[in-house]
Amino acid sequence: MVVFPDRDFVTIEGYQDKIGETATVEVTRPGVGVVGSAQSVVAAGDVAFEINHPGGVCWGAGTRLNVTPDIQPGDAVSIKFGGVEAGTTTVQDTYVNATSVRDGNKVTVKGHVGGGVNKDQMEQRIIDPAFKDTTVGRRDVRAAPGPLTADDGYRSSLEFGLDGPDTFTATYEFDELAAAELAAAAGGARSMAWQEQDADANRQGLTIAEFGELGGPGMGGCPNGPLGSGPVGPTDVKAAKVNGELKVNWTPAQAVPGTPAITGYRVTAVAQTVSGNEQVESGVRISDQKAASTTLKGLSAEEEYDVYVVSVSSVGETFPASHALAETDTTSPSVTASPNGGTFSTAQDLTLEASEQGSDIYYTLDGTDPVSGGVSVEGATLYTGPIKVTEDSKFTFAAIDPSGNASDKETIEFNITNDPVPAAPVITGELKAGLGTAEVSWTKPYAGADGLTIDGYSVQAYTASGAFGDPKKVTGGDVTTLVYDGLNGDTAYQFTVRASNTNGDGPESGKSAFVTVQGPVVSIAGPDQSVARRTTATTVSLDGTGSTTTGATYKWEQILTGATDPDKVTLNAGTTLKPTFSLPVYRTPMTNNPLTFKLTVTVGTTVRTDEVKVTPVPDRVTIGQAQWKSGDMRISGTSNVIGGIVTIRVGGPAGRVLGQVNVTAAAAPATGGEYFLRLRNAAAGTTNPGTVWIESTVGGTAGPVAVVNK
Structure with a gap:
């Protein structure tokens, strides 16, 4: 990852073993949290993708954090796949500060x-x-x-x-x-700093600070910076008419990390009646970031109003404002409880939630009705947050919405035995499939209380249609792995685990990922590979070890896009478990797309298949200079691989060849390679060719780049 903090721009290079996968890039500020994020799919070749740069994606793409972060020294820029971090760059604290x-x-x-x-x-x-x-x-x-x-x-x-x-x-x-x-x-003028160098002297964790470059969105249509549109506005704004007043409710706004705190709200009702060129406006300002409601009084009962709510901070107000129409509400709310009563071995947190925003929930503990005539009764308690239930209890509750509509009352009972059971285990690692089996592992949870021990676990299997068979028992709290047998071959399963102690079973763990159990005939094409292209043809081996061997025949074949697929290769020994093929040097119209191979295993009338991908990893090439004047053309650039041959073309990636040139070692202190092609007289032509493309025999491509007149 290369970070350009002055342009709030990030370029992702490499990660060619993740081609086609969705990556999440996050900018995290110490003590603040995530201040910017974006998702994109890793493409073949370099650059894999870019953020806030022409040809790339905007900050906020796929993540809903629609703000271009003001990247600062000390920020951590990370890349994740499936929630697992694959790399982090800390923005270095260096920059040019004068002309x-x-x-x-x-x-x-x-x-x-x-x-x-x-x-x-x-x-x-x-x-x-x-x-x-x-x-x-x-x-x-x-x-x-x-x-x-x-x-x-x-x-x-x-x-x-x-x-x-x-x-x-x-x-x-x-x-x-x-x-x-x-x-x-x-x-x-720029200052460059990097966190480390790998064994090949490649700079990792690079920050490039460019003097005079402007921050903020670098692409049309990308979101503003953190201060560009004022504070984030409240959501779910609703307004209800109640006896000539307007009760307004909303969900409080959360400031974008790294921006000034939200200090309050401004709520305004605008009459829809126009008198001349004027409309009556009435409102309030609220100095409380957590505020979620207010009542606008002194309004006309005969008037219709538009209601607007904005957040307020030190940089101004939300634009545009959040809007709602005042409505007359006659629908009664409902209330849900979680948990909805029952017998529990430990204390519980009771959560009550009304179906209508802004509703007040009241409860009693003696079975009496907490609400009567649209108002709470004496002795009822207003619900303000989760209630800790530590003993046998009975709750009767009801809600009143902002318009005065009341829900039906409901009653639930809790029986708390105070016999602690273990916490839920956590399933760890990747499940291992075998012939009718799957190996499941988990972490040992808390036993429930000091002095208690876990005396066993039960593991439950699930198919897509529900629970499969009875739970398998595992004796001993020190045993945290089970080979679950008796499963149906060629079927996908999930698993859960629960621990038990002398008081009984604890809660069930979350479900694992699906794993497909092997049947009597197995095809295993081996793990996906990333193979670096070289200056000469490269031999690549496939490996079907693990497939069925007794009475089996094998057939490997390449999955092609068509009869003229430019990436077609020839498989050697394609009826064995370990065939090979030659990955050739690169030439148009070849691509660096993954090569997909299918292994078919046949035993009698049973056929099983599996696929593996081999992704060619090209060199990284650039076009640094493209200049022309009549009778003189110069094209130069870089490659991270020395010894390749660069072909320069005009008219497109498969256009006319201007020339070829070798990649030689760059002069110190630079690393990698460079190339330089100079054409003179007739070879340079009498007109500027417009744009050029390049390709390397090691697979790298670049272009189009405009040829400038000298």
């Missing part, structure tokens, strides 16, 4: 670096494609930690503390004045 200063051929860039940044893992860069036409010969110049060090066309240094604590100074001395002028005028 570049030139003194002759010398250029100085100053900035901030926080105490938590590893200064050995920093770099300052100035970006300008025009550097290619100077003695620099490439699109950027770089300053790495240490004294002045020579590079092509310049010398550079990156020093710390020259202007006080938490400062850095990058110095460039150029061989020619033109390059120094470009560096001083360039708008691409």
